[in-house]
Amino acid sequence: MSCNQNKTEKIWIYPQLELSPKIEEYFGTKVLDDYHQLSDLKEPKIQIWLNAQDSMAESYFLKNDLLVNYRKRFHNLQDRTVGDISLLRVSELSQYFYLRYDALKEIDVLFFKEGLSEQEFEVYNPSIDYPENPNITYLEPSFDGNKIALGLDSKGEFTTTIIIYDLESKKVLKEIITNINPDFGGIEWLPDSSGFIYLYFPNIDPSKPNYKKESYSVIHFLGDNPEKRTPIFGMEESYKIPADNYPKVKTGSSLDKYIIAYSAKSGDFYNSFIASYKDVKMGIPNWKPFYTTKENIYYDQGEVRGKYFIYRRATPNGNEICQVDIQNVNFDSPIILAKGSGDNPITKFEVTKDYIYFIREKFGVEVSLFKINENSIETQLTLPFVPGYASFFGESITHNRIGVELDGWTSDYVRYDIDLKGNLTKEGLNKTTLFPEYENLITEQVMVVSHDGEEVPLSLVYRKDMELESKNEVFVYVYGAYGISMSPFFSPIFLDWAEQGGILAFPHVRGGGEKGKDWHLQGMKGVKSNSWNDLISCAEFLVENRYTKKGLIALYTNSAGGITAGMAVNERPELFSSFIAEVPRMNPFGLESATSSSSTSYMEYGTVKDSLEFLGLVEMDPYLNLTPKTKYPATLLMPSSNDDRIPLWDSAKYIAKLQHFNTANTPIILDINYKSGHENSAGYDAEIESYARIFSFAKLNMQR
The missing domain is CATH 3.40.50.1820 (Alpha/Beta hydrolase fold, catalytic domain)
Structure with missing residues (x-):
């Protein structure tokens, strides 16, 4: 050349x-x-x-x-955005956990606020314990806000390392979780925050034919030996989960009475299973078939609230939000809470204690926001501008607080809190760069x-x-x-x-x-x-x-x-x-x-x-x-x-x-x-x- x-x-x-x-x-x-x-x-x-x-x-x-x-x-x-907050997470107790870039140390440092209006505290500088790999790429607080799972940069490897920071003792716990990839399945905290479930990859050698295959979910209790890895879902032969699928478990809140597991693969629809949280924690879950791929339920769009399972399913005319009784499930005849259209489908929803919020996206680029109240009445909320992208944050079935992030081709990312009347106000934690x-x-x-x-x-x-x-x-x-x-x-x-x-x-x-x-x-x-x-x-x-x-x-x-x-x-x-x-x-x-x-x-x-x-x-x-x-x-x-x-x-x-x-x-x-x-x-x-x-x-x- x-x-x-x-x-x-x-x-x-x-x-x-x-x-x-x-x-x-x-x-x-x-x-x-x-x-x-x-x-x-x-x-x-x-x-x-x-x-x-x-x-x-x-x-x-x-x-x-x-x-x-x-x-x-x-x-x-x-450089105008360096120093901005990243990996912002809000716990059920409305505590704020996030990374802020430290220009002098040239790393992201973990910060904490007890509430939005409370004082900010620097919690953890990863370079102290991990000087050769101080970059945090994953963050997930427990439901009670006392523990934070932190993922260290994988540096190009398939799996990463997860450490647990204890906010009360102000130190990193001794257990280190390996053979985990948060992109495939992160930390799912148990409702009582005593431990968590994660997808374990036993085969991580890319030169071997079983690379990434035969994974299964394990349960880990804080204080236990992390090498114990008690299988909780995916190794049961009766479920016939293919070796190249990913048997994952999902938890939603501290009030969970049921835990949902599913066999993940490429595509939007999975076969799923359900068990009581009590049995899961005891290590003897009786997983029962829940919904299958034929129900066209989006795998990441389902939430347990009390005795109901609320979910989004695909339809030819733009998707629907539906509800079924967990004790008397009938996916063929669910209660339909909201409908989309072909040009303006429902793309996201979240559930709070009494309300459901959802998004319609016209041609994928024009977002509108809606709320369903306790009487199943749907109303459209007024947005400060016409966004092209939106996502929710801070929601939980334990309270009615929720926020929404708005973005667009020429409109910078802004976070808004939504009050009970449906009004949006800027959260203000993450400053908008001009x-x-x-x-x-x-x-x-x-x-x-x-x-x-x-x-x-x-x-x-x-x-x-x-x-x-x-x-x-x-x-x-x-x-x-x-x-x-x-x-x-x-x-x-x-x-x-x-x-x-x-x-x-x-x-x-x-x-x-x-x-x-x-x-x-x-x-x-x-x-x-x-x-x-x-x-x-x-x-x-x-x-x-x-x-x-x-x-x-x-x-x-x-x-x-x-x-x-x-x-x-x-x-x-x-x-x-x-x-x-x-x-x-x-x-x-x-x-x-x-x-x-x-x-x-x-x-x-x-x-x-x-x-x-x-x-x-x-x-x-x-x-x-x-x-x-x-x-x-x-x-x-x-x-x-x-x-x-x-x-x-x-x-x-x-x-x-x-x-x-x-x-x-x-x-x-x-x-x-x-x-x-x-x-x-x-x-x-x-x-x-x-x-x-x-x-x-x-x-x-x-x-x-």
């Missing part, structure tokens, strides 16, 4: 790797894997090739003046007609004075998987692109949840092509309506969004100036056909064991569908060497093949993260560096 400052020469000499084709045949169809040897990441020559690729990426960015400018600008933006330079930005929501006539929501952010002259540079962020909506978020770093004169574009493609469960189903498995066709339609809309032109559209995604974005680039490479992806899934067929399959992701993409789903996997695979002698846009993949969900070879294969096939004078870069896992947790500087590379790459490769 030869490059200088802000312009790249037309000479790209990539690290060489010979083809090692392997043919796999399923149901009479042959699939060619050109770079199969990359699957063996421990092979010395593969390590040499990967290191060479990463060195090439470092060389590309090393003397890039544009990167330096972005790095400085992003540091200035982020960004006056973004006051001239506006948002626009348009509906784009896709390939089959379906209307796809498209969110745009740009300056008020922007002209539709086909010269605007567009930065597209797309996802479209697992029913996850591309909800509005306030990011000073992203908004910088719009403030500098560009356009931010967020296509809400099928595979997400913006129009309810059906929107997700229309972007899964055999109909996954809807996801990238929706994206292509949105890009074409921007060109046809003079927002921009071909060659001025940078495409960014992460994780599962790699399928949507990668296939859009494969089918319409001329539309995009660059393709950038963090920890992306680029070879879903390879992952699902591997012996160490990625857990239950087949629920989203399909399995090679089914003839139709197999064909869908081949069709959606960006790696398999690259075309020889094609001009592809500049490409930057940023995988992690410690990713527990998507192995490094997934991106490596795609890059190797793309470098071989590409006939355009565009850079094809593999920038490997050797410090973090699937989630980048390396801290402020690492986040800034990552975004500086992403946006400078997008800017540098605009084809004017």
Whole structure:
């Protein structure tokens, strides 16, 4: 490779790797894997090739003046928010626990307030006991507020370490919990706060075929030996829980009389079980089947209040909030408390002592807030502005206090308390950072007609004075998987692109949840092509309506969004100036056909064991569908060497093949993260560096 400052020469000499084709045949169809040897990441020559690729990426960015400018600008933006509160938790007793950044010590420190109006106290500085790993990434107080579970940075490993801080004795307890991953299942405190339940992973060696499998929930009482690990759910053969599912347990409040357990996997709906708390605490739970996947109950949207179970279930017309009697369960004929619609589905709800609060999201970007009183009467609450995102905090069935967090594309995150009359007042604990330079930005929501006539929501952010002259540079962020909506978020770093004169574009493609469960189903498995066709339609809309032109559209995604974005680039490479992806899934067929399959992701993409789903996997695979002698846009993949969900070879294969096939004078870069896992947790500087590379790459490769 030869490059200088802000312009790249037309000479790209990539690290060489010979083809090692392997043919796999399923149901009479042959699939060619050109770079199969990359699957063996421990092979010395593969390590040499990967290191060479990463060195090439470092060389590309090393003397890039544009990167330096972005790095400085992003540091200035982020420095305004350093010192803000993070991981804020409110106990049942309305105690506040949170981290606050200490600029002198350069770490987050645990703070505590007895109540919102009470004095703030510094509680725990983790660098005293853990000088080599002082970063706290998880926080969960007990129901009585006397103990706080703290998770230390996993540093890219799959599991982390949990310590318990005792607020009364002002010290860390002796027990240390290992083999736990809070992303898969955190600390579930027992109602009386005498201990907790957590998901234990006995197999954490990524080189072994049973990696992450055969997990089960254990109960731990404070003061016991943490190695004791008394199984509480998941090891019973009679429940027939698959080895790659996650047998998790959920607790809700100090008043819990029942405990709910479920068999977690990819997807929204799980099989669940229920037992009395008394039996669970005694270690002899009599788990009984509760609800199954056929009830379409969202696994994270159910709450026990007294003798009732209140839950959210998926329906074709936008979801419902329902209620059943636990002692006389009838999920076929529940009491329906609230209904959504296809364009404005119910997406969240929370329960307090006497009320139920819930959220409707129009097309996933316009939030409205509602309250159901003790007489089941629904009222809409007045919000201070029209937010694009909302979530609740501080709720419990033990009281009627509750708060809501509001956010939007151009509206910074603010927390509000909701009084009994439904009025919202600013909580005030987390100060809002002012960004006056973004006051001239506006948002626009348009509906784009896709390939089959379906209307796809498209969110745009740009300056008020922007002209539709086909010269605007567009930065597209797309996802479209697992029913996850591309909800509005306030990011000073992203908004910088719009403030500098560009356009931010967020296509809400099928595979997400913006129009309810059906929107997700229309972007899964055999109909996954809807996801990238929706994206292509949105890009074409921007060109046809003079927002921009071909060659001025940078495409960014992460994780599962790699399928949507990668296939859009494969089918319409001329539309995009660059393709950038963090920890992306680029070879879903390879992952699902591997012996160490990625857990239950087949629920989203399909399995090679089914003839139709197999064909869908081949069709959606960006790696398999690259075309020889094609001009592809500049490409930057940023995988992690410690990713527990998507192995490094997934991106490596795609890059190797793309470098071989590409006939355009565009850079094809593999920038490997050797410090973090699937989630980048390396801290402020690492986040800034990552975004500086992403946006400078997008800017540098605009084809004017």
